[in-house]
Amino acid sequence: MQIFIVALVISLVVSLGIYPLVIPFLHKIKFGQSIRQDGPKSHLKKTGTPTMGGFVFVLVPIIVLAILMPQALLDTKIQIVIISYVGYSLIGFIDDFLIVVKKNNDGLSPSAKFLLQLILAVIIFFMYRNVSSMGILIPFTHVEIDLGWFYFVLILIMFTAESNAVNLTDGLDGLSSGCVLIALAPFILFSILQGEYGLGVFLMAVFGSLLAYLKNNFFPAKIFMGDTGSLALGGLLAAVAMVLKQEILLVVIGGMFVLEVLSVIIQVTSFKLTGKRVFRMAPLHHHFELGGMNEKQVVLMFWCIEAVFAIVGYLMGVL
Template identity: 60%
Template sequence: MDITLILSFGISLAITLVVMPVFIPYLHKIKFSQTEREEGLASHQKKTGTPTMGGIVFVLIPVLLCCIMRPKILTDMKMLIVLMAYVGYALIGFIDDFIIVVKKKNDGLPAKVKFLMQSFLAILFFFMYKSVGDTTLWIPIIDEYIELGPLYFVLIFIMFTAESNAVNLTDGLDGLCAGTVSIALVPFIAFAITDNEIELAMLLIAVLGSLLGYLRFNVHPAKIFMGDTGSLALGGLLAAVALVLKKEILLVIIGGLFLIETLSVMIQVISFKTRGKRVFKMAPIHHHFEMSGMKETKVVIMFYIIGILLAILGYVIGVM
Protein backbone atom coordinates (compact mmCIF):
# COMPACT_ATOMS: atom_id res chain seq x y z
CA MET A 1 0.00 0.00 0.00
CA ASP A 2 1.19 3.51 -0.85
CA ILE A 3 2.64 5.07 2.31
CA THR A 4 0.81 8.33 1.55
CA LEU A 5 -2.49 6.54 2.18
CA ILE A 6 -1.44 5.60 5.70
CA LEU A 7 -0.01 9.06 6.30
CA SER A 8 -3.14 10.83 5.04
CA PHE A 9 -5.30 8.83 7.44
CA GLY A 10 -3.04 9.28 10.45
CA ILE A 11 -2.34 12.98 9.92
CA SER A 12 -5.98 13.81 9.20
CA LEU A 13 -7.13 11.91 12.29
CA ALA A 14 -4.47 13.48 14.52
CA ILE A 15 -5.11 17.06 13.35
CA THR A 16 -8.86 16.65 13.86
CA LEU A 17 -8.37 15.29 17.38
CA VAL A 18 -6.15 18.28 18.18
CA VAL A 19 -8.34 20.92 16.52
CA MET A 20 -11.73 19.84 17.90
CA PRO A 21 -11.07 20.61 21.59
CA VAL A 22 -10.13 24.14 20.50
CA PHE A 23 -12.83 24.55 17.87
CA ILE A 24 -15.75 23.50 20.09
CA PRO A 25 -15.17 26.19 22.78
CA TYR A 26 -14.65 28.75 20.01
CA LEU A 27 -18.06 27.88 18.51
CA HIS A 28 -19.55 28.21 22.00
CA LYS A 29 -17.94 31.62 22.34
CA ILE A 30 -19.32 32.98 19.08
CA LYS A 31 -22.69 31.30 19.78
CA PHE A 32 -22.74 29.06 16.70
CA SER A 33 -25.12 26.66 18.43
CA GLN A 34 -27.89 24.23 17.54
CA THR A 35 -31.52 25.18 18.17
CA GLU A 36 -33.90 22.23 18.30
CA ARG A 37 -37.31 22.74 16.71
CA GLU A 38 -40.24 22.89 19.13
CA GLU A 39 -42.09 20.24 17.13
CA GLY A 40 -39.13 17.88 17.42
CA LEU A 41 -38.62 15.11 19.95
CA ALA A 42 -38.77 16.25 23.58
CA SER A 43 -35.65 14.22 24.35
CA HIS A 44 -33.73 16.32 21.81
CA GLN A 45 -34.55 19.67 23.39
CA LYS A 46 -31.57 19.27 25.72
CA LYS A 47 -29.35 19.38 22.62
CA THR A 48 -30.17 23.07 22.16
CA GLY A 49 -26.98 25.03 22.66
CA THR A 50 -24.68 22.35 21.26
CA PRO A 51 -22.21 23.90 18.79
CA THR A 52 -22.86 23.19 15.11
CA MET A 53 -20.95 23.60 11.82
CA GLY A 54 -18.46 20.92 12.88
CA GLY A 55 -18.39 19.88 9.24
CA ILE A 56 -16.00 22.74 8.59
CA VAL A 57 -13.25 20.70 10.25
CA PHE A 58 -13.65 17.40 8.38
CA VAL A 59 -14.06 19.23 5.07
CA LEU A 60 -11.11 21.60 5.27
CA ILE A 61 -8.54 19.32 6.93
CA PRO A 62 -8.63 16.46 4.35
CA VAL A 63 -8.85 18.83 1.38
CA LEU A 64 -5.95 21.02 2.49
CA LEU A 65 -3.88 18.00 3.53
CA CYS A 66 -4.28 16.26 0.18
CA CYS A 67 -3.56 19.45 -1.78
CA ILE A 68 -0.33 19.83 0.19
CA MET A 69 0.69 16.17 -0.10
CA ARG A 70 -0.31 15.80 -3.77
CA PRO A 71 -0.57 19.24 -5.45
CA LYS A 72 -1.07 17.59 -8.84
CA ILE A 73 -4.63 16.63 -7.88
CA LEU A 74 -5.56 20.21 -8.73
CA THR A 75 -4.75 19.52 -12.39
CA ASP A 76 -6.73 16.26 -12.54
CA MET A 77 -10.28 16.89 -13.78
CA LYS A 78 -11.78 13.90 -11.97
CA MET A 79 -10.16 14.90 -8.70
CA LEU A 80 -11.30 18.48 -9.23
CA ILE A 81 -14.88 17.23 -9.53
CA VAL A 82 -14.59 15.35 -6.23
CA LEU A 83 -12.90 18.25 -4.43
CA MET A 84 -15.33 20.83 -5.79
CA ALA A 85 -18.31 18.64 -4.92
CA TYR A 86 -17.08 18.22 -1.35
CA VAL A 87 -16.28 21.90 -0.84
CA GLY A 88 -19.15 23.21 -2.99
CA TYR A 89 -21.91 21.37 -1.16
CA ALA A 90 -20.22 22.26 2.13
CA LEU A 91 -20.49 25.92 1.13
CA ILE A 92 -24.22 25.58 0.45
CA GLY A 93 -24.61 23.94 3.84
CA PHE A 94 -22.53 26.66 5.50
CA ILE A 95 -24.78 29.39 4.09
CA ASP A 96 -27.82 27.47 5.34
CA ASP A 97 -26.28 26.99 8.80
CA PHE A 98 -25.18 30.63 8.95
CA ILE A 99 -28.71 31.87 8.29
CA ILE A 100 -30.09 29.57 11.00
CA VAL A 101 -27.42 30.21 13.62
CA VAL A 102 -26.49 33.85 13.06
CA LYS A 103 -29.63 35.29 11.48
CA LYS A 104 -31.78 33.19 13.85
CA LYS A 105 -34.05 32.02 11.02
CA ASN A 106 -34.84 28.39 11.80
CA ASP A 107 -35.77 27.51 8.22
CA GLY A 108 -32.36 28.55 6.83
CA LEU A 109 -32.08 28.89 3.07
CA PRO A 110 -35.42 28.74 1.25
CA ALA A 111 -35.85 25.19 -0.08
CA LYS A 112 -36.09 26.40 -3.69
CA VAL A 113 -32.87 28.40 -3.40
CA LYS A 114 -31.01 25.51 -1.78
CA PHE A 115 -32.19 23.09 -4.47
CA LEU A 116 -31.24 25.57 -7.20
CA MET A 117 -27.71 25.81 -5.81
CA GLN A 118 -27.43 22.02 -5.52
CA SER A 119 -28.74 21.67 -9.07
CA PHE A 120 -26.23 24.16 -10.43
CA LEU A 121 -23.35 22.16 -9.00
CA ALA A 122 -24.78 18.89 -10.32
CA ILE A 123 -25.03 20.36 -13.84
CA LEU A 124 -21.51 21.79 -13.58
CA PHE A 125 -20.04 18.44 -12.54
CA PHE A 126 -21.80 16.64 -15.38
CA PHE A 127 -20.19 18.87 -17.99
CA MET A 128 -16.82 18.72 -16.23
CA TYR A 129 -16.97 14.93 -16.22
CA LYS A 130 -18.16 14.75 -19.81
CA SER A 131 -14.90 16.43 -20.87
CA VAL A 132 -12.88 13.46 -19.57
CA GLY A 133 -15.38 10.61 -19.26
CA ASP A 134 -18.22 8.99 -21.16
CA THR A 135 -21.96 8.65 -20.71
CA THR A 136 -22.05 4.91 -20.15
CA LEU A 137 -23.46 3.19 -17.11
CA TRP A 138 -21.63 0.17 -15.70
CA ILE A 139 -23.89 -2.73 -14.80
CA PRO A 140 -22.32 -4.83 -12.03
CA ILE A 141 -22.44 -8.64 -11.94
CA ILE A 142 -22.81 -8.91 -15.74
CA ASP A 143 -19.92 -6.42 -16.15
CA GLU A 144 -21.46 -4.61 -19.10
CA TYR A 145 -21.68 -0.94 -20.04
CA ILE A 146 -24.87 0.68 -21.34
CA GLU A 147 -24.72 3.91 -23.32
CA LEU A 148 -27.24 6.31 -21.77
CA GLY A 149 -26.56 9.34 -23.91
CA PRO A 150 -28.63 12.35 -22.71
CA LEU A 151 -30.18 10.22 -19.96
CA TYR A 152 -26.80 10.15 -18.24
CA PHE A 153 -27.29 13.83 -17.43
CA VAL A 154 -30.57 12.97 -15.68
CA LEU A 155 -28.83 10.22 -13.71
CA ILE A 156 -26.02 12.49 -12.53
CA PHE A 157 -28.43 15.30 -11.68
CA ILE A 158 -30.49 12.94 -9.51
CA MET A 159 -27.37 11.42 -7.94
CA PHE A 160 -26.00 14.71 -6.67
CA THR A 161 -29.24 16.36 -5.58
CA ALA A 162 -30.69 13.20 -4.05
CA GLU A 163 -27.54 11.98 -2.29
CA SER A 164 -26.71 15.34 -0.71
CA ASN A 165 -30.25 15.67 0.63
CA ALA A 166 -30.41 12.01 1.70
CA VAL A 167 -27.26 12.25 3.82
CA ASN A 168 -28.60 15.53 5.22
CA LEU A 169 -31.77 13.73 6.37
CA THR A 170 -29.66 11.10 8.12
CA ASP A 171 -28.01 13.72 10.32
CA GLY A 172 -30.54 13.53 13.14
CA LEU A 173 -28.95 11.49 15.94
CA ASP A 174 -25.62 11.72 17.72
CA GLY A 175 -22.99 9.93 15.65
CA LEU A 176 -25.47 8.65 13.05
CA CYS A 177 -24.48 10.56 9.93
CA ALA A 178 -20.71 10.60 10.49
CA GLY A 179 -20.69 6.91 11.37
CA THR A 180 -22.81 5.69 8.48
CA VAL A 181 -20.91 7.80 5.94
CA SER A 182 -17.60 6.49 7.34
CA ILE A 183 -18.87 2.97 6.73
CA ALA A 184 -20.02 3.84 3.20
CA LEU A 185 -16.60 5.32 2.36
CA VAL A 186 -14.74 2.05 2.99
CA PRO A 187 -15.87 0.14 -0.13
CA PHE A 188 -15.27 3.21 -2.29
CA ILE A 189 -11.75 3.46 -0.87
CA ALA A 190 -11.24 -0.19 -1.80
CA PHE A 191 -12.56 0.43 -5.33
CA ALA A 192 -10.28 3.47 -5.73
CA ILE A 193 -7.21 1.45 -4.69
CA THR A 194 -8.17 -1.43 -6.99
CA ASP A 195 -8.61 1.00 -9.90
CA ASN A 196 -5.24 2.56 -9.05
CA GLU A 197 -6.87 5.92 -8.33
CA ILE A 198 -4.38 6.62 -5.56
CA GLU A 199 -5.07 10.35 -5.23
CA LEU A 200 -8.78 9.67 -4.84
CA ALA A 201 -8.10 6.91 -2.31
CA MET A 202 -5.83 9.29 -0.40
CA LEU A 203 -8.55 11.95 -0.19
CA LEU A 204 -11.20 9.46 0.91
CA ILE A 205 -8.91 7.95 3.54
CA ALA A 206 -8.12 11.45 4.81
CA VAL A 207 -11.86 12.18 5.01
CA LEU A 208 -12.37 8.90 6.86
CA GLY A 209 -9.62 9.78 9.35
CA SER A 210 -11.09 13.22 9.96
CA LEU A 211 -14.62 11.82 10.30
CA LEU A 212 -13.46 9.31 12.91
CA GLY A 213 -11.73 12.14 14.77
CA TYR A 214 -14.93 14.17 14.61
CA LEU A 215 -16.94 11.16 15.84
CA ARG A 216 -14.89 11.19 19.02
CA PHE A 217 -16.79 14.38 19.91
CA ASN A 218 -20.07 13.62 18.12
CA VAL A 219 -21.07 10.30 19.69
CA HIS A 220 -23.76 10.46 22.37
CA PRO A 221 -23.88 12.81 24.14
CA ALA A 222 -22.62 14.94 21.27
CA LYS A 223 -20.40 17.88 22.05
CA ILE A 224 -20.70 19.17 18.47
CA PHE A 225 -22.89 18.71 15.39
CA MET A 226 -21.78 18.80 11.75
CA GLY A 227 -24.66 20.96 10.52
CA ASP A 228 -25.67 21.13 6.87
CA THR A 229 -22.07 22.20 6.25
CA GLY A 230 -21.00 18.63 6.89
CA SER A 231 -23.99 16.56 5.80
CA LEU A 232 -24.46 18.20 2.39
CA ALA A 233 -20.70 17.97 1.80
CA LEU A 234 -20.62 14.25 2.59
CA GLY A 235 -23.56 13.56 0.28
CA GLY A 236 -21.94 15.50 -2.54
CA LEU A 237 -18.69 13.64 -1.94
CA LEU A 238 -20.32 10.20 -2.20
CA ALA A 239 -22.10 11.17 -5.42
CA ALA A 240 -18.89 12.55 -6.97
CA VAL A 241 -16.89 9.46 -6.02
CA ALA A 242 -19.52 7.13 -7.49
CA LEU A 243 -19.42 9.23 -10.67
CA VAL A 244 -15.66 9.24 -11.25
CA LEU A 245 -15.28 5.56 -10.31
CA LYS A 246 -18.23 4.56 -12.56
CA LYS A 247 -19.97 2.95 -9.59
CA GLU A 248 -23.25 4.82 -9.96
CA ILE A 249 -25.46 1.77 -9.36
CA LEU A 250 -23.39 0.65 -6.38
CA LEU A 251 -24.05 4.00 -4.72
CA VAL A 252 -27.69 2.95 -4.37
CA ILE A 253 -26.62 -0.21 -2.53
CA ILE A 254 -23.71 1.12 -0.46
CA GLY A 255 -25.69 4.25 0.36
CA GLY A 256 -28.88 2.25 0.81
CA LEU A 257 -29.37 3.53 4.33
CA PHE A 258 -29.59 7.10 3.06
CA LEU A 259 -32.11 5.94 0.46
CA ILE A 260 -34.22 4.34 3.19
CA GLU A 261 -34.21 7.58 5.18
CA THR A 262 -35.31 9.54 2.12
CA LEU A 263 -38.04 7.07 1.20
CA SER A 264 -39.40 7.18 4.75
CA VAL A 265 -39.87 10.95 4.43
CA MET A 266 -41.45 10.64 0.98
CA ILE A 267 -43.83 7.92 2.16
CA GLN A 268 -44.78 9.96 5.22
CA VAL A 269 -45.50 13.12 3.22
CA ILE A 270 -47.46 11.33 0.46
CA SER A 271 -49.49 9.33 2.96
CA PHE A 272 -50.37 12.37 5.04
CA LYS A 273 -51.31 14.50 2.03
CA THR A 274 -53.41 11.79 0.34
CA ARG A 275 -54.89 9.92 3.31
CA GLY A 276 -54.43 12.31 6.20
CA LYS A 277 -52.57 9.56 8.05
CA ARG A 278 -48.93 9.05 8.99
CA VAL A 279 -47.16 5.75 8.27
CA PHE A 280 -44.38 6.45 10.76
CA LYS A 281 -44.59 8.06 14.17
CA MET A 282 -42.05 10.55 12.86
CA ALA A 283 -39.85 10.82 9.78
CA PRO A 284 -37.04 10.31 8.90
CA ILE A 285 -37.33 6.74 10.07
CA HIS A 286 -34.60 6.95 12.72
CA HIS A 287 -36.97 9.17 14.72
CA HIS A 288 -39.74 6.56 14.33
CA PHE A 289 -37.61 4.04 16.18
CA GLU A 290 -36.85 6.58 18.89
CA MET A 291 -40.54 7.36 19.36
CA SER A 292 -41.23 3.62 19.48
CA GLY A 293 -39.10 3.39 22.62
CA MET A 294 -35.60 2.61 21.37
CA LYS A 295 -32.75 4.52 22.96
CA GLU A 296 -30.91 6.89 20.66
CA THR A 297 -27.67 4.94 21.00
CA LYS A 298 -29.38 1.64 20.10
CA VAL A 299 -30.95 3.19 17.00
CA VAL A 300 -27.52 4.42 15.91
CA ILE A 301 -25.92 1.00 16.48
CA MET A 302 -28.72 -0.68 14.53
CA PHE A 303 -28.18 1.71 11.61
CA TYR A 304 -24.41 1.09 11.78
CA ILE A 305 -25.03 -2.65 11.41
CA ILE A 306 -27.36 -2.09 8.45
CA GLY A 307 -24.78 0.25 6.91
CA ILE A 308 -22.01 -2.34 7.31
CA LEU A 309 -24.13 -5.05 5.70
CA LEU A 310 -24.99 -2.79 2.75
CA ALA A 311 -21.34 -1.73 2.36
CA ILE A 312 -20.24 -5.38 2.28
CA LEU A 313 -23.01 -6.26 -0.18
CA GLY A 314 -22.09 -3.34 -2.44
CA TYR A 315 -18.40 -4.24 -2.38
CA VAL A 316 -19.05 -7.93 -3.13
CA ILE A 317 -21.33 -7.05 -6.05
CA GLY A 318 -18.73 -4.56 -7.26
CA VAL A 319 -15.94 -7.16 -7.49
CA MET A 320 -18.00 -10.05 -8.85
Protein backbone atom coordinates in the same frame (compact mmCIF):
# COMPACT_ATOMS: atom_id res chain seq x y z
CA MET B 1 -0.12 1.42 0.59
CA GLN B 2 1.91 3.36 3.12
CA ILE B 3 0.72 6.72 1.83
CA PHE B 4 -2.92 5.76 2.43
CA ILE B 5 -2.23 5.03 6.10
CA VAL B 6 -0.17 8.22 6.42
CA ALA B 7 -3.05 10.27 4.97
CA LEU B 8 -5.51 8.74 7.41
CA VAL B 9 -3.27 9.19 10.46
CA ILE B 10 -2.26 12.79 9.68
CA SER B 11 -5.86 13.79 8.99
CA LEU B 12 -7.07 12.03 12.15
CA VAL B 13 -4.42 13.53 14.43
CA VAL B 14 -4.73 17.07 13.03
CA SER B 15 -8.52 16.99 13.27
CA LEU B 16 -8.41 15.58 16.80
CA GLY B 17 -6.24 18.58 17.69
CA ILE B 18 -8.50 21.11 15.98
CA TYR B 19 -11.90 20.14 17.44
CA PRO B 20 -11.02 20.95 21.08
CA LEU B 21 -10.16 24.45 19.84
CA VAL B 22 -13.14 24.83 17.52
CA ILE B 23 -15.84 23.69 19.98
CA PRO B 24 -15.26 26.39 22.66
CA PHE B 25 -14.76 29.00 19.93
CA LEU B 26 -18.15 28.19 18.36
CA HIS B 27 -19.66 28.30 21.86
CA LYS B 28 -18.13 31.73 22.41
CA ILE B 29 -19.49 33.23 19.19
CA LYS B 30 -22.86 31.50 19.86
CA PHE B 31 -22.91 29.38 16.71
CA GLY B 32 -25.33 26.95 18.34
CA GLN B 33 -27.82 24.55 16.81
CA SER B 34 -31.54 25.37 16.79
CA ILE B 35 -33.66 22.25 17.38
CA ARG B 36 -36.95 21.54 15.59
CA GLN B 37 -39.90 22.16 17.91
CA ASP B 38 -41.90 19.43 16.18
CA GLY B 39 -39.16 16.82 16.67
CA PRO B 40 -38.71 14.46 19.63
CA LYS B 41 -38.91 16.46 22.87
CA SER B 42 -35.78 14.73 24.19
CA HIS B 43 -33.78 16.60 21.53
CA LEU B 44 -34.65 20.05 22.86
CA LYS B 45 -31.81 19.81 25.39
CA LYS B 46 -29.39 19.82 22.43
CA THR B 47 -30.28 23.41 21.63
CA GLY B 48 -27.15 25.54 21.63
CA THR B 49 -24.73 22.70 20.81
CA PRO B 50 -22.08 24.17 18.46
CA THR B 51 -22.78 23.54 14.79
CA MET B 52 -20.92 23.95 11.47
CA GLY B 53 -18.30 21.45 12.69
CA GLY B 54 -18.27 19.93 9.21
CA PHE B 55 -15.88 22.57 7.91
CA VAL B 56 -12.98 20.76 9.65
CA PHE B 57 -13.45 17.44 7.84
CA VAL B 58 -13.95 19.33 4.58
CA LEU B 59 -10.80 21.46 4.73
CA VAL B 60 -8.29 19.18 6.50
CA PRO B 61 -8.37 16.33 3.90
CA ILE B 62 -7.80 18.79 1.04
CA ILE B 63 -4.75 20.22 2.81
CA VAL B 64 -3.45 16.72 3.57
CA LEU B 65 -3.81 15.70 -0.10
CA ALA B 66 -2.07 18.90 -1.23
CA ILE B 67 0.88 18.08 1.06
CA LEU B 68 1.18 14.34 0.34
CA MET B 69 0.24 14.25 -3.36
CA PRO B 70 0.18 17.78 -4.81
CA GLN B 71 0.22 16.37 -8.35
CA ALA B 72 -3.15 14.74 -7.68
CA LEU B 73 -4.76 18.18 -7.60
CA LEU B 74 -4.10 18.39 -11.37
CA ASP B 75 -6.29 15.34 -11.99
CA THR B 76 -9.68 16.50 -13.35
CA LYS B 77 -11.53 13.68 -11.61
CA ILE B 78 -10.10 14.67 -8.24
CA GLN B 79 -10.87 18.32 -9.00
CA ILE B 80 -14.48 17.28 -9.63
CA VAL B 81 -14.64 15.43 -6.31
CA ILE B 82 -13.12 18.36 -4.39
CA ILE B 83 -15.34 20.94 -6.10
CA SER B 84 -18.38 18.80 -5.24
CA TYR B 85 -17.22 18.44 -1.64
CA VAL B 86 -16.44 22.12 -1.11
CA GLY B 87 -19.32 23.41 -3.23
CA TYR B 88 -22.03 21.52 -1.36
CA SER B 89 -20.34 22.46 1.90
CA LEU B 90 -20.62 26.15 0.97
CA ILE B 91 -24.33 25.74 0.24
CA GLY B 92 -24.71 24.13 3.64
CA PHE B 93 -22.65 26.88 5.28
CA ILE B 94 -24.98 29.55 3.90
CA ASP B 95 -27.95 27.60 5.27
CA ASP B 96 -26.28 27.13 8.68
CA PHE B 97 -25.23 30.76 8.88
CA LEU B 98 -28.76 32.00 8.20
CA ILE B 99 -30.13 29.63 10.85
CA VAL B 100 -27.61 30.87 13.41
CA VAL B 101 -28.38 34.49 12.59
CA LYS B 102 -32.16 33.99 12.69
CA LYS B 103 -31.94 31.74 15.79
CA ASN B 104 -34.49 29.31 14.36
CA ASN B 105 -34.49 26.37 11.96
CA ASP B 106 -35.38 28.43 8.88
CA GLY B 107 -32.27 28.88 6.77
CA LEU B 108 -32.26 28.84 3.00
CA SER B 109 -35.70 28.17 1.57
CA PRO B 110 -36.05 24.63 0.16
CA SER B 111 -36.37 26.05 -3.36
CA ALA B 112 -33.23 28.20 -3.02
CA LYS B 113 -31.23 25.31 -1.56
CA PHE B 114 -32.42 22.95 -4.30
CA LEU B 115 -31.59 25.50 -7.01
CA LEU B 116 -28.03 25.94 -5.72
CA GLN B 117 -27.58 22.16 -5.51
CA LEU B 118 -28.88 21.85 -9.06
CA ILE B 119 -26.56 24.54 -10.43
CA LEU B 120 -23.54 22.89 -8.84
CA ALA B 121 -24.56 19.49 -10.24
CA VAL B 122 -24.78 21.01 -13.73
CA ILE B 123 -21.26 22.47 -13.41
CA ILE B 124 -19.93 19.10 -12.23
CA PHE B 125 -21.62 17.29 -15.12
CA PHE B 126 -20.03 19.50 -17.78
CA MET B 127 -16.62 19.07 -16.16
CA TYR B 128 -17.06 15.31 -16.05
CA ARG B 129 -18.25 14.81 -19.62
CA ASN B 130 -14.87 16.10 -20.84
CA VAL B 131 -12.97 13.28 -19.12
CA SER B 132 -15.34 10.30 -19.15
CA SER B 133 -18.15 8.55 -20.99
CA MET B 134 -21.83 9.07 -20.35
CA GLY B 135 -22.29 5.43 -19.49
CA ILE B 136 -23.04 3.41 -16.37
CA LEU B 137 -21.64 0.02 -15.38
CA ILE B 138 -24.15 -2.75 -14.80
CA PRO B 139 -23.21 -4.75 -11.67
CA PHE B 140 -22.10 -8.38 -12.15
CA THR B 141 -21.86 -7.96 -15.93
CA HIS B 142 -19.15 -5.26 -16.16
CA VAL B 143 -21.08 -4.05 -19.21
CA GLU B 144 -21.28 -0.28 -19.69
CA ILE B 145 -24.46 1.21 -21.12
CA ASP B 146 -24.19 4.63 -22.75
CA LEU B 147 -27.03 6.84 -21.51
CA GLY B 148 -26.17 9.85 -23.64
CA TRP B 149 -27.88 12.97 -22.31
CA PHE B 150 -29.98 10.87 -19.93
CA TYR B 151 -26.76 10.66 -17.93
CA PHE B 152 -27.20 14.38 -17.27
CA VAL B 153 -30.56 13.69 -15.61
CA LEU B 154 -29.00 10.87 -13.59
CA ILE B 155 -26.27 13.16 -12.28
CA LEU B 156 -28.77 15.83 -11.23
CA ILE B 157 -30.78 13.21 -9.33
CA MET B 158 -27.68 11.64 -7.77
CA PHE B 159 -26.24 14.86 -6.38
CA THR B 160 -29.43 16.47 -5.14
CA ALA B 161 -30.80 13.21 -3.71
CA GLU B 162 -27.58 12.08 -2.00
CA SER B 163 -26.77 15.45 -0.45
CA ASN B 164 -30.30 15.78 0.93
CA ALA B 165 -30.35 12.13 2.04
CA VAL B 166 -27.23 12.51 4.19
CA ASN B 167 -28.71 15.73 5.53
CA LEU B 168 -31.93 13.93 6.56
CA THR B 169 -29.91 11.18 8.25
CA ASP B 170 -28.06 13.73 10.37
CA GLY B 171 -30.66 13.66 13.14
CA LEU B 172 -29.04 11.65 15.93
CA ASP B 173 -25.62 11.94 17.54
CA GLY B 174 -23.12 10.02 15.42
CA LEU B 175 -25.71 8.60 13.03
CA SER B 176 -24.84 10.36 9.77
CA SER B 177 -21.07 10.53 10.32
CA GLY B 178 -20.91 6.84 11.24
CA CYS B 179 -22.96 5.78 8.23
CA VAL B 180 -20.82 7.88 5.88
CA LEU B 181 -17.62 6.37 7.33
CA ILE B 182 -19.00 2.90 6.59
CA ALA B 183 -20.14 3.92 3.09
CA LEU B 184 -16.72 5.40 2.30
CA ALA B 185 -14.94 2.07 2.85
CA PRO B 186 -16.11 0.37 -0.40
CA PHE B 187 -15.30 3.47 -2.43
CA ILE B 188 -11.78 3.61 -0.97
CA LEU B 189 -11.29 -0.02 -2.04
CA PHE B 190 -12.76 0.67 -5.50
CA SER B 191 -10.40 3.63 -5.98
CA ILE B 192 -7.37 1.45 -5.13
CA LEU B 193 -8.56 -1.41 -7.37
CA GLN B 194 -9.04 1.03 -10.26
CA GLY B 195 -5.62 2.62 -9.78
CA GLU B 196 -7.11 5.97 -8.72
CA TYR B 197 -4.52 6.37 -5.97
CA GLY B 198 -4.86 10.13 -5.58
CA LEU B 199 -8.57 9.72 -4.96
CA GLY B 200 -7.86 6.88 -2.54
CA VAL B 201 -5.46 9.06 -0.54
CA PHE B 202 -8.03 11.87 -0.42
CA LEU B 203 -10.80 9.53 0.76
CA MET B 204 -8.52 8.08 3.44
CA ALA B 205 -7.85 11.64 4.63
CA VAL B 206 -11.61 12.29 4.71
CA PHE B 207 -12.04 9.04 6.64
CA GLY B 208 -9.48 10.10 9.26
CA SER B 209 -10.91 13.58 9.71
CA LEU B 210 -14.48 12.28 9.86
CA LEU B 211 -13.39 9.74 12.47
CA ALA B 212 -12.10 12.62 14.62
CA TYR B 213 -15.44 14.39 14.17
CA LEU B 214 -17.33 11.25 15.20
CA LYS B 215 -15.33 11.12 18.45
CA ASN B 216 -16.81 14.52 19.31
CA ASN B 217 -20.22 13.88 17.78
CA PHE B 218 -21.11 10.51 19.31
CA PHE B 219 -23.67 10.68 22.12
CA PRO B 220 -23.70 13.05 23.86
CA ALA B 221 -22.54 15.25 20.98
CA LYS B 222 -20.19 18.12 21.72
CA ILE B 223 -20.57 19.45 18.16
CA PHE B 224 -22.80 19.02 15.10
CA MET B 225 -21.64 19.02 11.47
CA GLY B 226 -24.56 21.17 10.33
CA ASP B 227 -25.55 21.38 6.67
CA THR B 228 -21.95 22.54 6.16
CA GLY B 229 -20.94 18.93 6.69
CA SER B 230 -23.97 16.86 5.72
CA LEU B 231 -24.49 18.40 2.28
CA ALA B 232 -20.73 18.14 1.67
CA LEU B 233 -20.65 14.43 2.54
CA GLY B 234 -23.65 13.72 0.31
CA GLY B 235 -22.04 15.60 -2.57
CA LEU B 236 -18.78 13.73 -1.94
CA LEU B 237 -20.42 10.28 -2.09
CA ALA B 238 -22.24 11.19 -5.32
CA ALA B 239 -19.07 12.57 -6.94
CA VAL B 240 -16.95 9.57 -5.94
CA ALA B 241 -19.57 7.12 -7.22
CA MET B 242 -19.64 9.04 -10.50
CA VAL B 243 -15.88 9.20 -11.16
CA LEU B 244 -15.46 5.52 -10.18
CA LYS B 245 -18.36 4.52 -12.43
CA GLN B 246 -20.31 3.05 -9.53
CA GLU B 247 -23.44 5.15 -9.95
CA ILE B 248 -25.84 2.21 -9.53
CA LEU B 249 -23.96 0.85 -6.52
CA LEU B 250 -24.31 4.21 -4.76
CA VAL B 251 -27.94 3.24 -4.09
CA VAL B 252 -26.83 -0.03 -2.48
CA ILE B 253 -23.75 1.22 -0.62
CA GLY B 254 -25.70 4.21 0.68
CA GLY B 255 -28.71 2.04 1.46
CA MET B 256 -29.30 3.55 4.90
CA PHE B 257 -29.62 7.01 3.36
CA VAL B 258 -32.08 5.63 0.80
CA LEU B 259 -34.23 4.15 3.57
CA GLU B 260 -34.25 7.47 5.43
CA VAL B 261 -35.43 9.34 2.32
CA LEU B 262 -38.04 6.70 1.49
CA SER B 263 -39.45 6.93 5.01
CA VAL B 264 -40.05 10.65 4.53
CA ILE B 265 -41.60 10.17 1.07
CA ILE B 266 -43.88 7.38 2.35
CA GLN B 267 -44.89 9.40 5.42
CA VAL B 268 -45.75 12.55 3.48
CA THR B 269 -47.56 10.68 0.69
CA SER B 270 -49.58 8.57 3.13
CA PHE B 271 -50.62 11.58 5.19
CA LYS B 272 -51.65 13.59 2.14
CA LEU B 273 -53.66 10.75 0.60
CA THR B 274 -55.18 9.11 3.67
CA GLY B 275 -54.57 11.47 6.57
CA LYS B 276 -52.72 8.65 8.34
CA ARG B 277 -49.04 8.27 9.19
CA VAL B 278 -47.10 5.08 8.49
CA PHE B 279 -44.30 5.90 10.94
CA ARG B 280 -44.46 7.44 14.40
CA MET B 281 -42.22 10.19 12.97
CA ALA B 282 -40.02 10.54 9.89
CA PRO B 283 -37.16 10.25 9.04
CA LEU B 284 -36.95 6.60 10.02
CA HIS B 285 -34.54 7.01 12.96
CA HIS B 286 -37.18 9.02 14.84
CA HIS B 287 -39.69 6.18 14.37
CA PHE B 288 -37.48 3.82 16.38
CA GLU B 289 -36.59 6.51 18.89
CA LEU B 290 -40.25 7.21 19.65
CA GLY B 291 -40.82 3.45 19.83
CA GLY B 292 -38.72 3.25 22.98
CA MET B 293 -35.17 2.71 21.75
CA ASN B 294 -32.60 5.14 23.13
CA GLU B 295 -30.46 7.24 20.82
CA LYS B 296 -27.36 5.04 21.09
CA GLN B 297 -29.32 1.89 20.29
CA VAL B 298 -30.86 3.41 17.18
CA VAL B 299 -27.48 4.69 15.96
CA LEU B 300 -25.71 1.36 16.51
CA MET B 301 -28.53 -0.53 14.79
CA PHE B 302 -28.40 1.78 11.78
CA TRP B 303 -24.59 1.46 11.61
CA CYS B 304 -24.95 -2.33 11.46
CA ILE B 305 -27.57 -2.12 8.72
CA GLU B 306 -25.40 0.31 6.76
CA ALA B 307 -22.43 -2.06 7.13
CA VAL B 308 -24.47 -4.82 5.48
CA PHE B 309 -25.39 -2.46 2.62
CA ALA B 310 -21.72 -1.47 2.20
CA ILE B 311 -20.50 -5.07 2.10
CA VAL B 312 -23.20 -6.12 -0.38
CA GLY B 313 -22.43 -3.09 -2.56
CA TYR B 314 -18.71 -3.82 -2.55
CA LEU B 315 -19.23 -7.47 -3.48
CA MET B 316 -21.56 -6.42 -6.30
CA GLY B 317 -18.80 -4.16 -7.60
CA VAL B 318 -16.03 -6.77 -7.63
CA LEU B 319 -17.88 -9.94 -8.65
